[in-house]
Amino acid sequence: MTKAHMHTQATVVASYVDGDRLWDRLMALARFGALPGGGVNRQALSSEEIAARAEIVRWAEAIGLVPSTDAAANLFLRLPGRDDSLPPVLVGSHIDSQPTGGKFDGAYGFLAGIEVVEAIRSAGIQPRRSIDVVAWMNEEGSRFAPGMMGSAVFSGARQLVDIYPLKDAAGVPVQAALEQVLAAKPSLPLRPFGWKPHAFFEAHIEQGPVLELERKTMGVVSGIQGKRTFRVEVVGEENHAGTSPRGVRRDALVAAVNIVQALQNALWDKDDIVRFTVGMFTVSPNAPSVVAARVTFSIDLRHPDATTLTRLGDRVAPLCQEHRLRCEVNVRELLHDPPLEFPQHIRDKLMRISNALGISNMEIASGAGHDARYLHYICPTAMIFIPCKAGISHNEAESIQKEHATAGARVLAEAVLDLTNAE
Numbered sequence: 001m002t003k004a005h006m007h008t009q010a011t012v013v014a015s016y017v018d019g020d021r022l023w024d025r026l027m028a029l030a031r032f033g034a035l036p037g038g039g040v041n042r043q044a045l046s047s048e049e050i051a052a053r054a055e056i057v058r059w060a061e062a063i064g065l066v067p068s069t070d071a072a073a074n075l076f077l078r079l080p081g082r083d084d085s086l087p088p089v090l091v092g093s094h095i096d097s098q099p100t101g102g103k104f105d106g107a108y109g110f111l112a113g114i115e116v117v118e119a120i121r122s123a124g125i126q127p128r129r130s131i132d133v134v135a136w137m138n139e140e141g142s143r144f145a146p147g148m149m150g151s152a153v154f155s156g157a158r159q160l161v162d163i164y165p166l167k168d169a170a171g172v173p174v175q176a177a178l179e180q181v182l183a184a185k186p187s188l189p190l191r192p193f194g195w196k197p198h199a200f201f202e203a204h205i206e207q208g209p210v211l212e213l214e215r216k217t218m219g220v221v222s223g224i225q226g227k228r229t230f231r232v233e234v235v236g237e238e239n240h241a242g243t244s245p246r247g248v249r250r251d252a253l254v255a256a257v258n259i260v261q262a263l264q265n266a267l268w269d270k271d272d273i274v275r276f277t278v279g280m281f282t283v284s285p286n287a288p289s290v291v292a293a294r295v296t297f298s299i300d301l302r303h304p305d306a307t308t309l310t311r312l313g314d315r316v317a318p319l320c321q322e323h324r325l326r327c328e329v330n331v332r333e334l335l336h337d338p339p340l341e342f343p344q345h346i347r348d349k350l351m352r353i354s355n356a357l358g359i360s361n362m363e364i365a366s367g368a369g370h371d372a373r374y375l376h377y378i379c380p381t382a383m384i385f386i387p388c389k390a391g392i393s394h395n396e397a398e399s400i401q402k403e404h405a406t407a408g409a410r411v412l413a414e415a416v417l418d419l420t421n422a423e
Helices: 003-009 019-029 047-062 107-122 149-155 174-184 210-214 252-267 306-322 344-356 402-420
Strands: 066-070 075-079 089-094 131-136 199-205 218-224 226-235 275-277 281-284 294-303 328-337 361-366 381-386
Touching (some): 019 047, 019 107, 019 402, 047 075, 089 402, 107 131, 199 402, 210 361, 218 344, 252 306, 306 328, 344 381, 361 381, 381 402
Parallel strands (some): 089 199, 199 381
Antiparallel strands (some): 075 131, 226 328, 281 294
């Protein structure tokens, strides 16, 4: 195949991608849960997300997409194909955010999916397979833990009944929040679980500095590092700060700090490959003159090697017991996702398309978890990254360039169209 022919083949719909339209939608979606500092607080199943979903459904219907949902409140927008009996190609990400998140995490991949189907429609093409643009429920896990809840239930990795009782900090269970979201749009058809897509594509901001440092416009994601998460509860005893001597205290805060320090010392490696984080730390009763009776904290442990992740994760509970001082400690594992590698043939396809479009690229591993993790186990799955400024994410300062967003959507459009017409 000549280079000129490759270029023609690889630009069937890319030229119909409208970067201004994509950017305008990003800014419009950012108004739902907007924060004064320019970020977004649009947590899973919240009133802000309900309002955003309603607006998205209006956009979808205006451009001829058919919206639907499922019992996990995953939102699907379908561009019907010529043969609706074939499994569809899915493209998307999520629209929920961290409490002080940015405008682009998740939102970019979802809205790039909408731009892909807009481009295909503008080109006058009806694909062989249907295309579903999808927003997965609760990717972030900030309000309800663990994250990637909707994609996990969709893929069969979790059951709906198992996530129903999980509660947020205010005591609201997932089931009640789901019912509220679904009731807000009762006209949406409810899809069953258990069907398998033909393929899934997820575009995302990198959430790291590599693409920017390497001056590349797009990253083809090789895979996702493994992750284990834990919830640790340290139980001591309330006592008077002024009258209780050290010898009788069962100070849950002191014990928890001792445990965290021990974990930090034991799990970090000199090569700086391990990712160990205690991101949530709750003290009770949290009063200045009372010895802490209870501390709950989170552990987020990640590594690209499955054996190492298992070995390190298996040390967590024994280390907590060993360093609990005079308190009791309970360790509960919430998640154990091994590392994974995306299919080489789709990664190669994305590279070929990117090269044909003249978009600089490189292969890159994902340090963060994404919904693509769970889709990977039920259908061919791929991800692309675009740069974000200084690698900053989960932060109001999160920032991307419109040109990069457009380039990513152009590659995505060609790849999605190619797979919709595949056998």
